[in-house]
Amino acid sequence: MGDAEVIPIGTGGRPGRGSGQARPSAASRTLAGAKPRAERRERTASSSDRLRPATTTEERAPGAGIPPTEWLEALQAAAVQVFGDEWEPQLARVLAFLRRRLAGEYAVDEYGFDQEVAEKLVLASLRPIAEKWFRIEVRGAENLPPDGGALVVSNHSGTLPVDGLMTMFAVHEHTGRFLRPLGADLVFRLPFVSSLARKSGATLACTEDAERMLAGGELAGVWPEGFKGIGKPFTERYKLQRFGRGGFVAAAVRTGVPIIPLSVVGAEEIYPLIGNVPSLARLLGLPYVPITPLFPWLGPLGLVPLPSKWLMEFGEPIRTDEYDAGAADDPMLVFNVTDQVRETIQQSLYSLLMQRSSVWQ
């Protein structure tokens, strides 16, 4: 047997005791064999090869090497990509639009509705959610009148009023009209929500505003269940709650506009409400603090709605113009019409649920 070769541990294979010193001790040099010098020279040579020359500012900005003509070409190509072949007038239009927004030269109606914000910002950003995420199927859109006042009455569900937003999108998509939602006063108390709501066409759900909008020929939307509907537990899904005092019917009767019942299936499953923290809700001044299978456990990720399949059905318009002027003050008639609307929505909810093969498709 020859001499055993000693390989020190923990030094990366280099001779030495792994003490961290660059130069191994004399003892270890002798242990490791006879060619330490040559090896060292080799190493220093390779490390000097790795030394780069100082970076110049020219190199740091790689664009400097590209001639301006190429820049222009690239920009032009990008413009064609974004705006199509007619990119110059398109881009000019976009610039003019931005300039106008910047200078405040646009008009809002008396409710604070800003059509440009609604169309180009709100509805445009809802499109992928409506089409790709919820795959909304709309039925009976022909029941929406092409012009004149009308009141869309819908069931309300889903913990957050996503159904309202989706209805706005669906109405605009199928008729080109803007649905003017009538929202709870909480909407107008919350920062950001309030200003965005008014700009996208909402106003407060009160008799004065409802009548004003309907008389002005707008297509208004109400969710008479209110917080009772949107904040109901998942176990009570698709069970319509009480329809308030029927104020919406009185407003429609007084202005003689048709009521269009709308049933939305799918919104119940986006945030299944399995619990509530009433004490925290009271503290925050909110109607409820929801607990869903994902929220608050996943934090902000829990705010991503579940991708349920949505069906929306606009029912036959219920005419109110044949009642005489005083009918709106007749509580019995108002309750009867309210019940009729409620029953219509409930029935079509059941039939839509039967048609849906599963929650997800």
Added chain:
Amino acid sequence: MGAESRSRVVLVTGVSRDLGRRFARRLAAEPGVGRVIGVDAVPPRGDIGDVSFVRADIRNPVIAKVIAKEDVDTVVHMSVIATPGSAGGRGTMKELNVIGTMQLLAACQKAPGIRHLVVKSTSTVYGASSRDPAMFTEEMQPRRQPSSGYAKDVAEIEGYIRGFARRRPDVRVTTLRLANVLGPHVTSPITSYFRLPVIPTVLGFDPRLQFVHESDLMRVLTHCVHTDVAGTFNVAGDGVMLLSQAVRRLRKPTVPLVRPAVGGVAGALKSARMADFSPEQLGFLTFGRGIDTTRMRAELGFEPTYTTQAAFADFAAVVGQPRSPAEALFDGLSSLMAEPASTGAGDG
């Protein structure tokens, strides 16, 4: 007017303020108006023309003597003030507003010659809250009764005026609830707010605003002196504007502040005498307000010349900044765009 053979004698209160003084002057030049008597506790600063000024504090009964002696038949009450300003503190302001109106109305009630009373009130009386309807009509009440400040003063004043109208049914009483008056000469809480170099706003809220041009204020008051229509009327220019839009048109920077912080900033600005924020103005700048002017047109028969936007544009021409760098950039880009487009057409 033809039935009324003798020319009118009009008493105008609050002429020490710019709007009051200019209205009195304008009225004195009107045909059918014989004399205009301006009343205030402090003499007016500028030229009052043909107006005869009587230095009298409407807070004490002297005002009754003035009305009796001059044989006044029309009273235009313009001294309902929104800010204490030079008058002193809030206490003085309240006294001027409420006690002053009470004394004036008491004097009017005793004067048999009084035929017309025109009161310049304000749309502040409707308050501003998240539960407001989009547009207030004259029959609507504020959603929350104001507990203090200008809004409460105005609510009380209007109460006294309704009482007066009941007791003297022979007097035609016209109350005008005006939106914010704007104009190059106007000094008011809202104009001093827009004159700030950097405009504080409430984060996350974009109130709706309505304006009346100062010349329309003059016109509507003159119209009310001549007309025979009694009642309460909202007066505002057509259309509404958002605060964000107004600020952009002024080309001024904004500082959005969370709502609790706005109170502190408002206090600091007040002590620096830069702007006078009151609680009701804070509410207004959070929730905004709209007033319906159907009745102004249909019943009062008045048509403002300036829309809300035009009134603001006239004001912005004085207060606003020149073209901002960002706008200049956009203008430059669009002119660049326009040129190649035309040459391109030539090449093709």
